[in-house]
Every structure is written in structure tokens, then in C-alpha cells.
Amino acid sequence: MTADETSTVRYYDELGCWVAWGREAAQSALQDSRLSSETLEAANLSYLPADMHEECSHLIETMRRWFVLLDGDRHTVARRAIQPMFSPRRIRKLEETIEVIVAEELDAFAASGATGDFDVITGLADKISARTIALLLGLPGDDDATLHRWAKALADFLASSYRRDCAVNAQAALQEMGEFIKNAPDEEGESIWSRATGGEWDRLATSSMVLFGGLETTAGLIGFAVWYMLGNDLAEQVAASEAGEEAKAVVERVLDVYAPLGHVARMASEDTELGGCPIAEGDLVLVSLTGRDLFDAQDLPTEPSGHQDGDRFDHVAFGYGMHYCVGAPLARVTVANLLTQFARRFPKASVKDVAWRKNRTFRGFDHLVLDVSGPQT
Template sequence: MNRTRTKAPPLSLPDGAGAPEWDEGLECWVVADPRLARQVLNHTGFASGTFERSFQLYMTEASREEYRELTEFLRLWFVQTDAPEHAALRRPVQRIMSASYVRSLAPRVEEITEECLDDLAAARPHDVMPTVADGISGKVMAHVVGVGEQPAVLHRWSRALSLFIGAMYRRDHAEGARTAMREMTEALSRATAPAAFPRDTELDRARTTATWAMNLFGGLETTASLLGSVILTALGDKAVWDAVREEREGAVEALVESVLVARPPLRHLGRVVAYDQEIGGSRLAEGDLVLVSLTGDGLLAEGEPDTPASGCPVTGAGAPAVRGADEGDGRPEQHLVFGHGPHYCVGAPLARLEAAVLLRRFAKRFPDARLSGEAAVWGPNLSYVGLDHLYVDLGV
């Protein structure tokens, strides 16, 4: 921890909001109230370097030494940094992932979606997750980053890293993540997008590789989860499916936003307490881990979708108002599923675009589709919530 970090004015607990609660099983603080979550995610009293702290807490000294190459790789992900370093490292990626660039990707996303729907139609059984959700997210990210690997390979890397991030104490997860890191590094050395980033020094090359590995990782598992969940939700509610099939104005965007809130691919973000502080009677010590809920609920609870408002610069999609949010100037609060403040997800417009294109194309191709019996098989990861399988009857 950085013991010289300047202390910011203390957080004030919003009226009626719950204070951070200590979870004995996870040995960390949990912030569930969305109003307090916004403050924590945008306050210098809470640092982003959760990987570093987790390495210290959950890996032995011998394990940290054995897997130093892996831990150094993850330390360089810019989501693990704070201002001013975070802003400097993020800015070039944010310029690339601009709203205009994402809009320009729409024709390619549509082509990829049709290819994956062809694969779904040919597969037996018709499982949305490997053919469509993994296929679209993998092919889109391969196009953006400029790598030649197939979606199955990209997702194998991503899942290996997510397993390690969720359980660093397990040697098998560390072994899998190290293999994935080495293969990703090799692929990224040939990729087109990283070639435009600094490579003059060893540190430049390491940062560039880590940045694009992080971008690749970020566009795979969570996006595949969203794509599977929008199909599950649409086919699971006749009124919703009718609205999508009939192309009612705003129906697709509203569905995507409601799914983001009700079944967020990522339930929480981690932070580290930068210095001793007290919030609402809870005494947080320097170095404590904090899990900030992105759902407005506990770590395992599911929220209910609210009415969407305006928001996404690419799709025009809105964000549901947060339950109990302050009225302020009368505008609804943005939901927290893509984060908040300086760390807001740069890939949010692309994920929304992929989900909207999939819903429209799926409805056109398979208007009589329905869920098969026992259709949904959910994965076990607590942090990255998604389907392993989603079986459908295409009605053709």
C-alpha cells in the first residue's frame, strides 16, 4: 500500500444507505448501496490495485516467486492503476474505442453475427453459448485487436485468467493462467492493434502487451455472458420476444439494459482501502479488500430491471434508474454495471452494440425460436456470472 497517499475528505454515508459490512467468509468489506458505491469507486481513499493485495493475501511467498511472470503481467493492467497513471495509460485505448469507431464496426459485427447464427443452425444440439455468444465476442475482439486465433482459443485464455483471478491460491488455476498468458503474449506480438503502441523499451513492450491482453480479456467473458443472457431473457418472456420480433421502437435497447441490471456479467469490482477510515460506524483499515456491488444488492442476489432512460452513444440505449437514487437535477442515475468514474468500461458501447445486433438478427432468422427444456446451464464463477450452455429450439 502507498502510505504516502494524500487523504481526501472522508466519505459521507447517504441518508438511509447501508454502511460497508464485513463478510467473514470472504474476509473483506462489502459495499452494496449504489449511492455509496459511486463514492467508493470515485474516491482516492480506495485504490484499484486489488491484484497486488490479493497476491499478498492469497498466494504464498514461494508461489508468488514461482509465478512472478504471471503476477507481473497482471500488475501492468491499467485497471489496476489510479490517477494520474491510469488516465495516461487509458487515454490511447479510449481514443481507439471511441463511439465513432464502434459505430464503424456495425457492418462487421452484423457479418460476424450472421456467420455465428449459421453455425448455430448447423449445430446439434442448438447451443447458443459456444456457437453464438463465444463466437461473436471472440470474432469481434479478434477483429479489433488484430489476432488470428479462433474464438475457442481466445475464450480458453480468458477463462483461465478469470479462474486464477477468482482463486489465486489454487496451483492448477495459476498453471492454467500462466500458460494462457504466454500464449496471449505470443499472439499479441503479431497483432495489428498493439503495433501502434509504445515498444521502445522493455517496459513499453510489457505495458503494451498487458494493455491489449486486458482489452482482449475484457471483451470476451463478460460480453459472451451478456449475449447469452439477452437470448435467454427474450425467449423466456413472450411479451418481450413479441416486442423484439415486431421491431417495436426501443424494445431491443431496453431489453439489453434490463438484462445488464438483472443479470450483470460482472457482479462486483474490487478496491483496496488506502488508509484507515470510518464510514457510517464501520472502521476500515489500510490494506483491507472491498467488494463494491455493481447490482445494488448483496454479492449473490439478483436485482430487478427498472425503466430505461437515455445513455449509450452508439446504440442510443438507456440506463435504468437506480432504485433509491437521489433525484438531484431530475435525471436518473446511470447503473453501475460498467463501473463509474475514471474506470468506466471503455468497451461498454461495443458490448451494447453486439447484444443489440444479435437480438435483431436472431429474431429475423428464428422468429419461432423457443427455449429447450432445462435450457440454461450456469457457470460456477462468483465474479464472472454467465451461462455455460443455453439450448434452444430454433423452430425451423
Template sequence: MVPTAPTAPTAAPVPPPSLADGVRAPEWDEGLDCWVVADPRLAQQVLNHPGFASGTFERSFQLYMTDAARAEYRELTEFLRLWFVQADAPEHMALRRPVQRMLSASYVRSLAPRIEEITDECLDDLAAGRPYDVMPPVADGISGKVMAHVVGLDLPPVVLHRWSRTLSLFIGAMYRRDHALAAHQVMVEMSEALAGARALEGFPVDTEEDRARTTATWAMCLFGGLETTASLLGSTVLTALGDRALWDAVCREVPGAVEDLVESVLVSRPPLRHLGRVAAYDQEFAGVRLSEGDLVLVSLTGENPLNDAEEAPAAVCPVTGASAAAAAGTDTGVKAAGGGSERHLIFGHGPHYCVGAPLARLEAAILLRRLARRFPHARLAEEAAVWGPNLSYVGLDHLYVELAGDA
């Protein structure tokens, strides 16, 4: 049954999102026990509206962990609460700004030579193995080595991905004690490793609170740059090799083909398909009544076009030059399945737009180019794709290819 709000809801500080003609209203999902916002035009409003708070971890701790579990793993829950994606204005912007400056467009562009070196190393590892599986040596390898370089850690990708996958399991199933225990151990390992990381230089560490916040911030950045990026890299290769016309355009270095292909994959095979929000107060919302504390699942992959947006924080990627409009198809011949949207929400929208979006796009573009130059005759193996049962993101566990004419 859909929960009912009190008779006299708290007044919203700003007008709530309205239900325009043709926009699908939010729906209550009994199985998920939350509201689902599927329409992209409404999703865009929710992601940029103060009536919907970002602190989903805190609400999930309350809903899915017992009092005893919260007490036992208080250090872990406090660690996750400090991730700035869980904060809203003005705290969110204050915490995000120094990271955003560090991951500026000029800095990300400067990483291109190092990412090319890393990619070539990972392609060497791919060629040395049998069977040829893109995921562990290439997708995990590139994303792991790039993030280790950015943060300043001397750790192999397998360790970093173990950390992120363990945290993903806990975030997706907080009620399980085994996940909480494993995530707590990962928190300890991450905190110890980050204590001397280069990226923390210049961030506040004077007090215990400063150190906790700074460590949590870079743990979050490290987490965010691993699994979803590896998923994007794998899906990009799967899509390219699965369509000979697309792969031919990449191999012939048709201008814009690589960037358009990456953008189309973000739409057709997005690593992350939803974001969570929490109703900040009792409110009337697009034709339904929400109570304070209701969880709201916001789809990033709605079917309708985003043709009423006033702005898009990254309509054009400042590093690769890719435009979200490429998903609609261009003269390069690259077109996403179900394309047609002017802009997409895969990296979020508004103040919480993904700070690492340009880096993820750059890694995928470089991988396509280096793979095409070294293995232009590569193709998918039979039963190539093995999708993982991931709770927090959509990704491949394995992607088997044939490297015909490998060098």
C-alpha cells in the first residue's frame, strides 16, 4: 500500500516539481519499498530540487540495519556518511569544490599520455593471456591504474577493485552482517593506504575531524573511479566489436567516431542506472503525496527526451569534446540503441553532476583508439559477454575476444 502523508504537510521552501503534460508520474514500488521516478524530465527536476536530499546512506542505515548492527559498525557508517555525495548545499559544494579543481579539464587532459601508457601495458597483459578476456587485465587494469595514479597509491588494480566491490556489496545489502564486516575491514585498509597518498596534499588534516573528512572524500573518489569506469570500458569494447561498421569507423579513425561511440554506450549500456534520493519533508510531488523520509529511486535511463532542459553541466565534455547529443546519432554513423535524446542523465544532473565524467570518457576513448591500432582485426568470441550479478551498478565480469593478427 502506498504510504499516506499527514493531513497538513510541511510547506516546501520552493515550489515542488510539477507534472507537465506527457510526463509519467512517480510510482510506488511495493518490492523496493520506495517511489520510482522513471520519466527523465521529472528525474532532472528531482536531481536539482532541495526537496529531495542526497543522504540515502543515512536513511538506509535506519531502514535496513538493526540498532545493534549500527552500533557495532558505527565507524563504518560514519565513514560513509562523510562522502560528499551524501551531502547537500551548501556543505556539498564546499567539500566538492577542491576535488573539482584538482580534477580540472586541464589536469585530465594532461593525463592522456599516462593513460595511453597504462592502456598499452594492459593490452600487453591481454595479449599474454588465454583466453583473451578484456575485463580483468584491461577494463579493471586501466581503471585501477589510472585511479592509483590520480590518488597517488602504489597498489595494484586487483586490490583497489576488491575494495570497491566489497563496499558495493555492503551498500547494496546493508542488512547482511558478512557484508558489513568485510566493508569495515576495507575501510580500515583504505584509510591506512590513503594516509600517505599524494592527492591528500593540500587538503585539511589538522584535526581528527579534518583527517576523517579528507580520507572519506578520497576514498569516495577512488571508489567512484573504479567499478563504473571498468563497466564503461568493457561495454564500449563490447559495443564496438559487436558492430563491424562501428569498429571499421574506429579503425579508420573517422573524426568523431570514437567520442560518439563512447557517448552512445553511456546511453545504451550505462554502468549506473539509478540514483537514490530521500524526501526532505512531507510534500505534494508531481501528483502524489510523499512523506518525509520516503526513499525515491531516480532513473537515469528514462525513455523520453530531455528536450526542456535549461542547462546541462556537461553538454560538451571539456576534455574529449564529446556531446551528449551524439547519442542521437551523427554523420559518423554511430547511434545508440533507442537514441534520440538531446541530453542524457547518466552522469547525473545539477550540483551532483559526476566530477569524474571527463576522466571516464577519456579512458574509454583512449582504449578504443589503442585497441584499434594494435588489434584492428579483433572480434568478439562466441558467448563473449558474461554479465555480473552486481547490486549497485551494471557491469561485465568477463568479455572474451579473439585477437586475430595480434601483435
């Protein structure tokens, strides 16, 4: 059911839920207090086979406390406690260190062709996302492979909650993550574990959710941004931009067309209306962040969409309203910095091979292999 031909809200009988897309409908949905974020039960646990609930009690107990899946005071109190870690002032202070991390990883990437492919995902995106997020959260970030293995397990569970293997892997990942976070050296008392509020379960939940929240999304954006810049021959102008303004514009444009998080879920806690459609209490609404209907025949292109200077940036890739992404400033600074340094270092790089991930919620590439054999500066 849609309100009219132009509506961007639609009910899918076969899925038993609404889908809302486009900036206007997405923003309305995300600021409607009758559309609750407390969707774990309806969007995930109701699909998990009933006999798995006891076996996965650690997973369920932790995710029930993830503040991204909470409304009202419980959300506000948990978010407020960790928000200072993400303040613009703190991000500005970390910018120099982020620049050094990016430069070190580009050095390692330049050397990596001797032993394998120049794969942006394993060679840059996973490493830079892990190190910068760990830096911000006061955690060790050198073992990027383990951090991303945990994050992928959680992302797979969120996208395919009916699968037993995904639930088992996600629970193991959360348990390992919890030990890693609790045991991380933290002499100054400034790690995410020390900042989070509440009892042990709450702090575990907040720390694991914040760590998870940034890893796959930032790595996804790095892949999209490098692919888009090279595919549209933008490296030269990005490299020439003194203050990195071109790189920042490319990042926003990429977020417009390739949102790393495909959608978020909401559930009506009372009757409401969206884009002219009646949403009844208990209905599930999937809010697309890609600008498109989630169930459009989705092509997974091997070439990025074209670029025009002056394109309008009006995405909702970081969400909107109460749950707006706390990590957005960090992601923006990190990816813009990478683009600028990358473009100056590998001005002639081109894309050799790209493969999309299967996960349609946490979107990104499995690999993005480059040819950097041309003369570089």
C-alpha cells in the first residue's frame, strides 16, 4: 500500500513491514517519537529459532542494552556518558594522530604489492578504521583482523538473525570483545569502558556497541570513497586542494549515493502516519538510508555513478534525530584525510577488480584491488 504514486512509503505484504525511503520520509520517520528504536525483538529475535534463545542469552542480554536500540531516558543517559569522547574539540585534537596513522598505513600499503594485491579493503580500510576508532575509544587497535572479525559476526547476525550459525558467531564475538575491552590497559581511566555508565552489563553493552558501530561502516565508506574518487578521475583535484576541501566534498557525495548502512528499523509504539500512510501500533518500518527503496532491483555496480561538481549533499547516511551517529565527525575526518593523502601518493592508481559484500545492510566491498603500477609521485 502506498499513499499515492509519488509516495516513498510502501507496505510489503510478503515481508509484513513498511519501507520508507528518500530524505523527507526518512527524516520524518527518524524524528517521530511514536516510531520506537526498541526493535531487537521484532526485527531480530523473532526470527531467531526459539530453541536458540537460551543458548544465546549472553548475546540477547547484551543487545537488549545497546543504546542504539533504546528509547527515552535509557538511551539519553547512556549516550550522554560517552558523547564527550566524540566532541568536535577532541576530534580536532586527534586529527594529527589520525594523519600519522593514515600515512603509516599508506606506507605499508605501498610496500604490500610485493607480497600480494593492492587490496584497499584489507590493506587500508580495515586497518585505518580499526586504528582510528580504537584510538578514540582508548583501546588497542593493532589487531584489525580480530576487531573486524567480531564486527562482521555482529553485522551478519543483524542482517540474518534467522541463522543459527550467525547467532552463535555473534555471541562468541561479543564475549571476546567484552574481555578485550575490560582488560585493555587504561591508566588514565579514559577508555570507553571507564566512560560508559551503569552496571557491568550496561557498560559491556555500550562499549561493544560503540566499537562495533564504527568498524564495518567506516571501512565500507573508505572502500566506496577510494572507488568513487578513482572511477571519476578526481584524484588530481583532491590532491591539489590545500585544506582538503575537495576530499570532504567527495566524502559527502559518496554518502549521498553509497550509504554504508543500508537501513535502520523502527517499530510503531502507537498509531502514527508516515508520508500519508497509516502506520498501526506494532508495525515495523524499515527506514532506508540509501535514498532508494530497499527492495528495488538493486544493482551492485562495478563502476561508480558519475560525478558533477556542485552536486547537492542531502543524505541521511548517518541517520537523523535522537540517534544521529555519534561517530560521524570521526568517520568524516578519517576518510577525507585518507583521500587527500592517497590522491597525493597514488595519483595514477586505477581500479582493477571490485566485489560487493553479500551483506546488504552493512554495505561495502569484499575487496577493491587497485593497479598502482603507473608512475606515482
